[in-house]
Amino acid sequence: MDLADLPRDPLAPLSPDAVLAAVRDVARGPLARVVEAIDREGYYPRAELQQLAALGAMSAHLDAPAGRGDYRLALQAMAEVSRVCGATGFMVWCQAVCGLYLQASGNPALTGEVLMALARGDALGGTAMSNPMKSYAQIEGLLLKATPVEGGYRVNGTLPWVSNLGPGHACGALAGVVNEQGEVVREVMFLLRCDAPGVELRDCPSFSAMEGTGTYALRVKDLFIGADDTMADPARPFIARIRGAFVLLQCGMAVGVTQGAIDTMWAVEDQLGHVNQFLEDRPAALQAELDALTARVMALADTPFDPSVDFFIDVLDARAHGAELALRAAQSALLHQGARGYLLSSEVQRRVRESHFVAIVTPAIKHLRKEIARLSAEAMPA
Structure with missing residues (x-):
């Protein structure tokens, strides 16, 4: 797809598959070319974020007219971006949840042009x-x-x-x-x-x-x-209503960073597979675990506003699993790459640091486990 022909309307008549293909083109093209500058020089990828927004990558989860009401597509798009650059995947999540807040507010002053500007990428948040x-x-x-x-x-x-x-x-x-x-x-x-x-x-x-x-x-x-x-105002009922969607969307980052780590393991399989076969957490096993987690996340994405405690516990558990899997995959990728993965310029080094961020960004693994324990205890019969 020619990036110059990308639509400026996140509701442009593209199928979900076409949206993902276009997001992949941006991620592997313009974004990949600046990923080192983002990581090492602090370059803020405004233009690349706006290209992604134009495709609906950060608004697919929103209801019309701002989006498609498709949490599956939003998670898949975030994963494609995070597979190339975890930092940009995180910013896609930031933009996505800002839109979630605006739409869920029901405030006409926020759900009109303010929301549409965010959905288009004209405004960033x-x-x-x-x-x-x-x-x-x-x-x-x-x-x-x-x-x-x-x-x-x-x-x-x-x-x-x-x-x-x-x-x-x-x-x-x-x-x-x-x-x-x-x-x-x-x-x-x-x-x-x-x-x-x-x-x-x-x-x-x-x-x-x-x-x-x-x-x-x-x-x-x-x-x-x-x-x-x-x-x-008050905020607590609002937070209770959106908390599942808020946490669930972060799973797109975890899936993408993990997939990026697995990709770098496969990249050296032809040269180093004869010795890497003795390592734990091999790429095929990690891929199977990631595919199962992705399927679980996609099922949760069908009902992101389920108010039940059981649903929220499932979301928290999937988010924790994603963080733990990202850590394991990034560490294993470093071991699979060997000395070349220890170069400061190696994308494996960046993946290790990105996986750490997935594990500590709010809610961090310890926060997730604390909430799962609290909610599970409260749900138990006396």
Whole structure:
């Protein structure tokens, strides 16, 4: 497919197979050519992200008119991108969940042109929900606080790192609403615009494998949030409704990074298979495990808003399995490649670091296991 002929409408009449073929072309063409710059130089792939958005890669899961309502396609597209570049796959997820927040809000001020601009890639955005997700799991406290004022809230606080940000970007964020005694009485979720008065983006220390992801420390001082930017107030019922879809979409990253690692194992099979046969976690076995996990994720994608606890536990378990499999596959890829995989320029070195990110990005493996244990205990009969 000629990339110059890519549609600028994410709802262009392409079949799912055609969308995936076009996403694959972008991933293996323009994106592959800049992957080292993303990883080593901190290049932010705006143009490549916008090409992917034009195909609907980051909006396929959204309901019409913004998307196709197809979570399977969204996960497959994210996996194709992550197979080439885990950092860009992560940004695809950031953009996808920002769209999820906007559409699920039901706020006409957010579900119209604001959502459509994000779906087209004209606007780019992320998610500042790492801290709130950890807060709900009682891992840390809320870092943004909202004080009620006439017409809305004044928000203050600092988040240490939020990704896929930059000038003109936005992200979904959550703050604890405080009473006159400074106690958090509920939470409010809102669209935080990076260019709004009171918002400051600060550079973070260099990140392993994620240097090109537009990750900043986000400082908010007296930011006014009114009705037009409010996603949910109170936020907890909203979070409960979208949490399965939020976590499930991350499985696209895990599948893609794992597949990329397996690809590099097969790449040396002709030359090194005679000795690699003595290693554990061989590519055929890893591929079979990945295919089974992918099938499981695709089945979950048919009902992403299932409200049951059992469904959410299944999603958390699939996400944890994906992270663990990515770690094993990347480590095995390094062993299969041998000395050539130890070169700093080797994509295997990048895969190892990307797999670490899949394992620690919120919800991290320990967070996932904590929630699975808590929910399983609560679901047990007395």
